[in-house]
Amino acid sequence: MSTTAPVSPTRLDAPTLQLREVTKRFPTGTTALTGVDLGVASGDFVSVVGPSGCGKSTLLRLAAGLDQVTSGDLRVSAATTSYVFQDPTLLEWRSALRNVELVGELRGLSRAERRAAALAALELVGLDGFEHQHPRQLSGGMRMRVSIARALVAEPDLALFDEPFGALDEITRLRMQTELQRIFCMKSFAALFITHSVSEAVYLSTRVVVMSGRPGRVVAEVDIPWSYPRPPELRYSAEFAEITGQVSAALGEHA
Ligand code: ADP
Secondary structure, three states: OOOOOOOOHHHHHOOOEEEEEEEEEOOOOOEEEEEEEEEEOOOOEEEEEOOOOOOHHHHHHHHOOOOOOOEEEEEEOOOOEEEEOOOOOOOOOOOHHHHHHHHHHHOOOOHHHHHHHHHHHHHHOOOOOOOOOOHHHOOHHHHHHHHHHHHHOOOOOEEEEEOOOOOOOHHHHHHHHHHHHHHHHHHOOEEEEEOOOHHHHHHHOOEEEEEOOOOEOEEEEEEOOOOOOOOHHHHHOHHHHHHHHHHHHHHHHHO
16 A cells, blocks of 8 residues: 555645735834735746835845734745855854854764755755855855855755845856856745846846835736746847836836
């Protein structure tokens, strides 16, 4: 007799992250989000763009369970959620390897298990050979790679990114976009990605969500048609310009 528990089709179809009519009002009286509907399933890479102060970080904090909705419904079916911040937030006194191993330590993995997982994650982000360097010995892009390795080492079902490349120079930023796309193709988690860059959003995503100025609500969703991997030159094509134009127009209309 099989011991595998039956999986209901609704569970399989359910998005990893689902928001319905979500409103967030802070005790100060500021309403950051109003009536937000959003679903992110495994294999979706959803970017959120919107003017400053429209509630993008608030949305991510709600998805991470760091804050509670005021009204509406937010469901997360992920066993593991990870969060990548704009600042890599590494421990300066630990090597790259020991920074990534920290996740395994906190989860109670054995030394051998957490080392193997950390080495695999560092290899995934292209940092093999740099495991024993300390953060101050690494470039900004490499520190961000360590931060991404630390987020992915726990094999998340849901990965939340709060403008991770916002502080990087343009060349490094484009390179990191290509790297993140490669990793996403391999791991296929559900990704929710906040960015100020329309072209970054379009290049990386399966769908771009445009939010209005505060209180933030979803004013447009643009499906991105291209399969992965997407060549870097795609960014210079007419079809890319057309879609970034659609997103920018929606942003401009509702800013
Ligand atoms: P974004 O990430 O789009 O720039 P935020 O989510 O950071 O926007 O903020 C949305 C709005 O909510 C802003 O007006 C901000 O000042 C306000 N806000 C964010 N966090 C808090 C908080 N903890 N208490 C009160 N107001 C907050």
